[in-house]
Amino acid sequence: MAEAKDKMNKEENSQKPDVNYWKSFADLHNDPALIEASRHEFNEDVTDEFDPAKLSKFSRRKFLALIGTSAALAGAGCSDYRDKGEIVPYTKMPEDTVVGKPKYYASTFNYSSQSHGILIKTREGRPVKVDGNPDHPVNKGKTNAIVQASLLSLYDPDRLQYPIKKTNSSKFTKSTWKDVDSEILDVLKSNSGKNISIITGNIHSPTTKKVLDDFASKYPGTKIYSYELFNEEIRNSAWKKCYGTDSYPLIKWNEAKVIVALESDFLGTDGNKVENSRLFAEGRDVHNAKNFNRLYVVEGNMSLTGTNADYRLRLRPDAQYNFVMSLLSEVSRRTGAGVPFNLSSFALDKFAKAYSLDTKKIKHLINDLVNNKGKSIVYAGRTLPEGVHIAVNYLNEILGNKNLYRTDSSAFSNLTLSSRSEIENLVSDMNEDKIGVVIHFDSDPVFQFPEDLGYTDALKKVSTVISLTESINDSSAAGNYTLPINHAFESWGDAKTRTGFYSLQQPVIAPIYDTREKEAVLLNWIGEAKSDFNDTIYHEYLMKNWWENIYPSLNSKFGFKEFWYGALHDGIVSVSESLNSFGSFNNSAFSKLKNLRANQSGYAVILSEHYSIGDGKFANNGWLQELPHPVSKITWDNYASISKNTAKELGVKNNDKILVTVGKRSLEIPVFIQPGCADNTIAIETGYGRTVVGRVGEGTGFNANVLFSKDSDWLFTTSSVKKGNGTYQLVSAQEHHLFDRSPNENLLGEREIIREGTVKEYLENPHFVSEMHEEEKVDQIYPKHPDWFTGVKWGMAIDLNKCTGCSDCVVACTAENNNPVVGKDQVAVGREMQWLRVDAYYSGSEDDPIVSKQVMLCQHCDNAPCENVCPVAATTHSKDGLNQMVYNRCVGTRYCSNNCPYKVRRFNFFNFRDHFRDGFQQEGILDLVYNPEVTVRSRGVMEKCTFCIQRIATERENAIRENREVIGSNVHTACQDACGTNAIHFGDINNKNAEFYKYRNHELGYYVLEKLNVKPNVTYLAKLRNTHSEKI
């Protein structure tokens, strides 16, 4: 009887209706054009440039005759192949340097409000890769895409190479440091009683703060203004009103059983993404499925966090306040918690009905919050108004969720950000001619300040405007002097953004151009440039500050020098600091919300930070521009995300422009219909549309900063939107590299591309994934490779429960493997060269879909279909399981790519280094960015993921030298190192004792397209959603 039941269950499982997965609306509705496109290896436009009819009529004989002459001339012009210039080894090799062996340096990379501990890998003195510092308590060895791509910014040909100053003709001309120092000092000394203003971003370094203070002491009348386009001020202000302490505490995401994110992309741009992702993923361990956390996301636009939700609710952002109050009303009723005022007007069921929210999900949310008191967290996004944050703090208070606030460490600020009124006072002082000098201290207020603040116009009234910046920007163009500063990898520094430790920064390369550290520039002016500029001025100042002010409090056992070198080696210095504990909740803060009501009319417009471009600082970075957006997969531009219903209302489709008007400010921007976006919500990311930027960032996107106002933040509730004029092509990689399919085929369900279930299903039947496997496979033509794979066999396992789809791995792979940037026009025809891609599949309803992410790379199949079809044996299989690519044999038939079922091969249609932006990537300086361990491929050659064979080769060399076997766990691929959640595992399949073995052979493991019997060596662990039912 039991056996029969078992058999029935298995049959049922194998026959149960598959979930319908789709990649876009066109895919969902079986658009014939898309189906046809998916059948072709390359887009229709790919060969447009080649037209045989246009070839000239030229006889073969004439051609050969000319060839003979030109060959002779070419031979005369050729130099001796041996004589490429002098290559000599070190005549005085630095200590500890072995040519060909990398060196690692701990340092820090700061941007926006974040500070990242990094480990810079250098080869022969130049940085070639950046990863996280494993000793850094926040990063713990991981970084994000922006930090990975900072390497390219170091070698950016558009970096300023020398000081420039504006002449009378309003054009900038080359100058020298001596001249500009002399002129600026004259101005600083004889300022006619006017003030000096320094505009800076977040100050991460206590020593930089000291430099600014010393400058202010030297030049009285100096005032420092600090701002960040996206900041935590609203959250902190609300916290202060509720609990009396300055900054919102850090959250123990790893201990939360239930997480409710309200318009908060905490896995993306809201807060420290690296730390948040790591801690969140700790609650998604397949080896401890009983303790999976549960994520609820309530948001307007689909965010990265939203794509990872177990339950997601669409809600326009300006309704969040009413939603939180409704939650409070229901929770207080269920728990009997008293509230300062009557919340009956915020009935949750009425709210859910009014906003068409799924009542079942709401019920689960309330039950989970009430049943997990003290183990849940409700977290509001930083772009929401203060009232929402106060209400959320109160909700957490009555739920007893204070346990999840960290008491061991908190955010630390070296300089409080300037308030809105302070910035307004600055502008009015500028207008009243009270400011003689403005110094933009590595900041770009002209681009980022709201237009109605009038900063740009006021700046024209200031006689001397100095910009200290790495490359030109809107603020430098508006000034008189633009002084180039060092990149982070060329700079000394320290950072303190958390209590409990300091982080140190050291230069690993001398300044490539004639640049200076920004602190050194100020120090030189403090010292009145009386002596010749000393490169070590800031280094000495930094050491002195530490020796006098920080080292004495550490009670170190070592002398200062030993301590200092040890600190530089480790990259961090731990200090014991006690935190001020926050007291009890101040009920009056909540009581003041009594009469507050959020009104919605028209459209809600919300501005947020772009995942890779940030606030615009990285607009000239090709790796970040070409990185597909983690949700929409759009590259090279920003856009307005709207829902399908809103698009219908406005009468627009993808790429049509809309005119968004907020008060007197308006912006025309193309739309992208984003599945999962709430109706009447327009979501736009900033950072694009810079008018003064290098060649890479030129002409990309639309400047959404024009919508900001000095009186409002990021959310606008009284906005009007209508169809604009014309269209603009947005390029999305979402429909690129599609798997082959027939019409009406449930590709993903039936062909085992996505396999997922629920935690409940897994706990009841741990083998449910293996029961889904197709038993019938295609016959194998070739016999098994004899005697192969008996030693080390390389494989990879990707845990889809931990993978958030952030795409940091994509940039890490690009940096490690010298992948070229191809540009928007080439991405449009599907020629992006990234070896990794993160496929996103939607399922469920069009309006409120569930998203499944899958990292796709070369599967290194044992029965690789690409290997059999290469006419020149350019792609072969190694004895340790790698599908190898021999670039110099490849003649470019592209048959291998045609045969690859996973569509992971990339062809160099051009020498992209020559093709992109008129040879931008062939500028001499960019030669330095290449990893010398990896071949730089040229035109006509196929390439793909190699499982970082250069790292495997390093391990082999080490094993030979140390006379031991190769150890699989010693090899980490670039993507594995970058993955903040440790979703990627790599190692030796044959080593049963390795940690990797547990993932490779996990019961949730499956292979993509297993039926084809190509025997891939990448195992995917099926995603488990922690829902209340067995069904997704």
Next chain:
Amino acid sequence: MKFSNINFEKKIERKKFFTTVVVGIVTYAVLKSFPFNLFIKKKKNNKIENHKKNMIKENPLAVSRTNTGVNNG
């Protein structure tokens, strides 16, 4: 064997081809010799000058580490 079909034009074109090849070889030899080889050497020097502009210099005061830690192989 009849030779009436021999195309005399083809004979002339073949002559031109070999003439071109010989001219090419002689040109090559001339360009490789003095004084023409001087121009070629100057061009080579320019490449070296460009590379010198991007000279890399390690910072001698930076402290490296051999232990890359748990996560960085």
